[in-house]
Amino acid sequence: MFISPQISLYIHIPWCLKKCGYCDFHSYVSQSIIPEQQYIEHLLKDLEKDLSLVDYREINTIFIGGGTPSLLQSQSIEKLLNGIKKRSIVSKIAEISIEANPKKLEYKRFINYKKSGINRFSIGVQTFNSNLLRKIERTYNYKEIIDAIKASQKNNYNLNLDLMYGLPDQLLEDALSDLRYAIQYSPSHISWYQLTIEPNTPFYARKIKLPNEDIIFKMLNKGDSLLKKAGYKKYEISSYSKENYQCQHNLNYWNFGDYIGIGCGAHGKITQKNGKIIRTLKNKNMNDFLNGNYLNSINIISDKEKIFEYFMNVFRLYQPVFKKHFREKTNINEMVIEKNIEIAIKEGFLINTIDYWDTTKKGKLFLNSLLEIFLN
Template structure:
């Protein structure tokens, strides 16, 4: 019988105080009081519809993202988590994360969030440089960012700091200073990734004076060395953690696990007992708040299963089990043997003892490696 993968829950809260120019996620600017009670009611109904698909599996992790989910009141979050637990099985060891921005309104709610069952916080710092924060249109400064970290440290040791490099006019020293300040507060996890400008964002048509490739390379090289020397293990392309503090929710994504996606703009991936993979996309807020939750639902074709699996797995700094590939895709590895041979010949991966390993070249030219499976 086909073995179903582990499953997580993603909850999307679409509102923000301001839409950042680089943001590519579905979000809406908060113009008045949030319809919090009504939205939570619809989130739970959306969950009830998707819960039918999960075959009684226990949820291993919950991630509340956005948007800016910490705009919800602590009572709203408490009610949401309590009602979710009535509807589906949640592991007693589940990692439950909420994203938050370091504004005064939000970090004052941290303690109450923890009382609601939240056991991991992800703080969107991006940079500690107040001038750069203005350039990327964030709504706080260095002082507020540090205050938020100090507040979170008082109540929870498991927290992530989101940082970006490659910002407009950012120097090598600017980027390294961000990492030095971050590690001073000893977060359990650091997500450190390059600013990328997507075509459908506000910044796409602007001349931002981004650092050139030479500077980016030096930032990445020296920053990576600094984080490793500071005791952080790089377990994914842009993720570093203290021992045993890897993000369980994201690891489930990267290992091609399943996840229910509820809320306006959320995406989901559910595997059926016959091995078919269903993708779901939820409606925008205007439709969602009127009870029309599902925008799109489709079965992933065989060729795209392989590509999707490797788009996730090749990001990780660990061996890729051929057995896991077969279990998570319901596809025999012989189906991709020619593509694997080509990837080995090009020097992107190595094969040993029923495992695949991405080489340094494969990590450096990840898009070229993935193009083999896109072919």
């Protein structure tokens, strides 16, 4: 019997005041007035078209990302969330998150965001070091970060702080200092991930130099120990949380759940009743999107793609991967990947039991090498 997977909703707000040199997300730089009311009307129409694809399943999590969603006025966020609830079934205990840039956060906006139904806040700190913030082209400083954190905590937000390590000219002590600052404010969740320079970014073109592998490895190990000692549990490669504060929206991604993606350039993944999985990509051209041309492409993913994408997500988690879960999520029997599993075990990346697979310490450390085995 087919069981429809949990469904999440991702909403893309593509505007930024400035595009950082390392960023490869789809975004627009806008110093002028953002057409937010018009955009929200089209977001809701975009949602209406996608709801039929998911048989109007209950939405369990909502994530408003970007870009810089906190550029939007609180009235716009309220209109957006009210519009979603009128058109779809949203769980009464849904996790509703918004990403925020510290420079644009104001005390009154926090209160109104909360009134509109936002119950989880994610602040893009990256580093508390004002000198390093300039090097990675962020538009705020240490004081603005602290003000943003205090304002969010004053309103009892479930708070995540995004931090990066391996920044240009960053020393080991700089990275550990960032974590100590974060821990001092006791957020419920800390995302701590390595900066990577992606192709087609200004940093890549300028050949920006990052710390060497030895320094980055020390940052990872010592930072991991520091976070765990402070009471944060590592549940995913770059995610740490206090008990019961894991990001439910991201957990749905990593468990190969379904999600609707609305907004300019957003992606979606939807499992059909026949077990096939479709991918949606929304139009990246803002003018086209605002003219009602939302869908750029819709494709059924092959079994080969399905297998690779499944493991690319679930192997990020610090938990066993149950074979029953693999069958349910992919509609593929695990015998198909028997040879791949044997290679992964031989390389020391995986442990195999009757009911589940589990990544070894080596498997987590060399995750890309493990995933390459499932490309064939």
